[in-house]
Amino acid sequence: MPLRSKLPHVGTTIFTVMSQMAKDHNAINLSQGFPGFDSDPKLLELVAKYTREGFNQYAPMSGVPALQDVLSAKTARCHDYEPDPETEISIVSGATEAIFCAITAVVKPGDEVLILEPAYDSYEPAILLSGGIPIHIPLKKGDFSIDWERVISSVTFKTKAIVINTPHNPSGYVWSSSDLDHLAQLIRDRNIFVISDEVYEHITFDERKHLSLIGHEELREKSFVCGSFGKTFHVTGWKVGFCIAPPELMEEFRKIHQFVTFSTVTPIQHALAEYLKTPSNYESVSEFYQKKRDFFCQGLKTTGLEFSPAQGSFFQMASYGHLSDISDKELAERMTKELKVACIPVSAFYHNGQDHKFIRFCFAKEDSELQEALGRLEGLKRIL
Numbered sequence: 001m002p003l004r005s006k007l008p009h010v011g012t013t014i015f016t017v018m019s020q021m022a023k024d025h026n027a028i029n030l031s032q033g034f035p036g037f038d039s040d041p042k043l044l045e046l047v048a049k050y051t052r053e054g055f056n057q058y059a060p061m062s063g064v065p066a067l068q069d070v071l072s073a074k075t076a077r078c079h080d081y082e083p084d085p086e087t088e089i090s091i092v093s094g095a096t097e098a099i100f101c102a103i104t105a106v107v108k109p110g111d112e113v114l115i116l117e118p119a120y121d122s123y124e125p126a127i128l129l130s131g132g133i134p135i136h137i138p139l140k141k142g143d144f145s146i147d148w149e150r151v152i153s154s155v156t157f158k159t160k161a162i163v164i165n166t167p168h169n170p171s172g173y174v175w176s177s178s179d180l181d182h183l184a185q186l187i188r189d190r191n192i193f194v195i196s197d198e199v200y201e202h203i204t205f206d207e208r209k210h211l212s213l214i215g216h217e218e219l220r221e222k223s224f225v226c227g228s229f230g231k232t233f234h235v236t237g238w239k240v241g242f243c244i245a246p247p248e249l250m251e252e253f254r255k256i257h258q259f260v261t262f263s264t265v266t267p268i269q270h271a272l273a274e275y276l277k278t279p280s281n282y283e284s285v286s287e288f289y290q291k292k293r294d295f296f297c298q299g300l301k302t303t304g305l306e307f308s309p310a311q312g313s314f315f316q317m318a319s320y321g322h323l324s325d326i327s328d329k330e331l332a333e334r335m336t337k338e339l340k341v342a343c344i345p346v347s348a349f350y351h352n353g354q355d356h357k358f359i360r361f362c363f364a365k366e367d368s369e370l371q372e373a374l375g376r377l378e379g380l381k382r383i384l
């Protein structure tokens with residue numbers, strides 16, 4: 001009996017494809033967004049301690065209270081608003097789960113949801129599975145800032161939600177306070193919810209501050225703010241994230257979460273609760289990555305690629321359209337096979353595969369690996 005797919009257009013993600021290609025061709029993998037180094041040994045030791053001490057059974061559905069409490073205090077410290085740990089914070093299995101549960105809680109069949117493209121690939125399938133209609137709005141050419149006029153003109157009486165992402169993957173764009181005010185104006189007097197993907201909240205550069213929607217009085221009333229400890233502490237494989245939302249939204253969010261995963265890995269939640277008590281553990285992350293961004297961008301200058309240094313995230317985009325007409329997919333493939341450096345073709349972040357001749361590198365790697373990759377990228381002149 002044939003199974004009619006609910007997601008007929010979804011295949012293997014580009015991240016899996018490129019990582020596999022990197023492996024097959026023994027290339028340096030600057031494609032997928034995961035760090036090439038380990039976390040702080042203190043955090044690893046805390047996980048070992050809590051597993052040894054017997055914290056190995058189901059955690060409470062909404063999270064380990066100690067972690068909810070410390071996340072509330074951290075939110076107050078960073079964004080001047082202290083969410084109620086019991087009713088406004090849930091710990092979940094990665095930001096991917098947070099985004100999925102938030103979209104599922106809000107979207108009903110026929111609802112339109114605005115997505116700003118290029119966009120992370122998990123938003124659209126979640127919308128489709130709820131019977132929603134994704135409405136794609138391109139970010140501005142050049143700096144990938146928000147084209148607010150286009151956003152406003154895309155709103156209809158069917159618009160139910162907007163998904164936003166700051167700092168942005170893949171462009172690194174960081175929202176300004178004027179972006180937040182535009183969004184507040186957009187949803188004012190309308191029944192539009194916001195799903196805010198803030199997984200790179202602790203990776204911003206050049207003194208830029210991450211402005212969470214939690215810190216905006218009007219926006220937080222209608223927003224699900226989604227975050228990821230995996231991104232902040234170099235432990236993407238742990239898949240531990242969170243969602244912060246007002247009680248009435250969180251109540252619906254939890255109805256979904258309890259039947260998706262029910263609860264999230266217990267000893268790691270206890271370890272994070274202890275580790276987050278020391279603010280320097282998360283406040284030092286931007287400085288750590290800024291050194292890597294600067295190092296990588298310095299080297300990129302000699303490759304012939306054009307780029308503006310990322311404002312945030314651990315990705316650097318670069319364009320090559322002034323050098324060649326080949327597609328970004330072909331370039332990514334040739335770079336992997338011939339130069340032994342894997343990257344992501346940015347067309348993969350567009351629903352219709354639009355090719356603006358951009359590639360994305362992940363610079364969350366050891367400096368020696370970045371140095372080696374930059375040396376190999378000198379060969380770009382040969383293949384372009």
Ligand SMILES: Cc1ncc(COP(=O)(O)O)c(C=O)c1O
Pocket residue numbers: 033093094095096097120165169197199227228229230231236239240241
């Ligand atoms: C923009 C963005 N959102 C969400 C995620 C997923 O986060 P997590 O691993 O916590 O599910 C990623 C991971 O690459 C991402 O880049």
